[in-house]
Amino acid sequence: MVAVRVYVEGGGASRRAQEPLREGFSKLFERVTGGRARPKVIACGSRTxxxxxxxxxxxxxxxxLCILLVDSEEAVKPGTSAWDHVLKREGDQWPRPDGVSDEQLHLMVxxxxxxxIADPEALAAYYKQGFRRDALPRQQNVEQVAKRDLFDALDRATRDAKTKGKYAKSHGFELIGRVDPHRVRAASSxxxxxxxxxxxxAAGGQAADGGA
Incomplete structure (x- = not known):
């Protein structure tokens, strides 16, 4: 059986700092696959x-099967593949490694x-009192929301949150493991x-790699 390893952008510079992100994505992926064989998540720090x-x-x-999961950082032009996006994007200019397929690069747009923000219910349950759902973008397609607007909206929505306080990146690491993958799927192609x-x-019976 083939191991599946997902290399994720983010989490910080040390293994200790990266652990919350790794744990959050592991929980999300387990929900995506319905508890079947899930990939090993490797949090990597910066996108480079x-x-x-x-x-x-x-x-x-x-x-x-090694998979790279990174932010797109900006809107992806219609009809542009993930590999073409990172090849042409200023600051990346990443050529596709030899023998690597389209399915080995995925983008968080x-x-x-x-x-x-695709799952306001999860955000409301996390922040509780003081959370302003009406401050979140109303676009059904979250890929249309610019990166700066995402952070501005989360800041406004959580500014008065009593339990957790304003949105911080560490909150995101927890929340990614709480969002409903069906809502995320519906909001992002x-x-x-x-x-x-x-x-x-997972359906093919492929197992996650237990190694480091």
Missing amino acids: EAFDDFKRALKSHPDA QAMEAWL HAARFFDTLIHQ
Whole structure:
């Protein structure tokens, strides 16, 4: 059986700092696959470090299916593949490694926070008193919300939250494990594509790698 390893942008510079993000995505992926074989999540820090870790993993784990999951940072032009986006995007210019398929790169459009606002109910349950749901963007397609607008909206929505206080990146690491993947799928075609990849691998009986 083939191991599935997902290299995720974010989490900080140390393993200790990266653990909450790794745990959050692990919970989300378990819900996506319905508890079937789930991938091993590797939080990598910066997007450049994530790409570098992914390329190293292609050599160090040749029998695994290695997947890179990063923010798109900006809107993806219609008809543009994920690999074309990161190749042409200023600041990335990442060439697709030899032998790597389209299914080995997926985008969080335009940032992880887009997946969070797709599930206002999860946000309301987390922040409780003082949370302002009406401050969130109303677009049904979260891919249309600019990255800066995502953070501004979350700041406004949580400014008066009594329990957790204003949105912080550490909150996002917890929340990503709480959002409903069905809501995220409905709000983001890129999320749907990624979730379909995970479900397909799980349905094929492929197991997660237990190694580091």
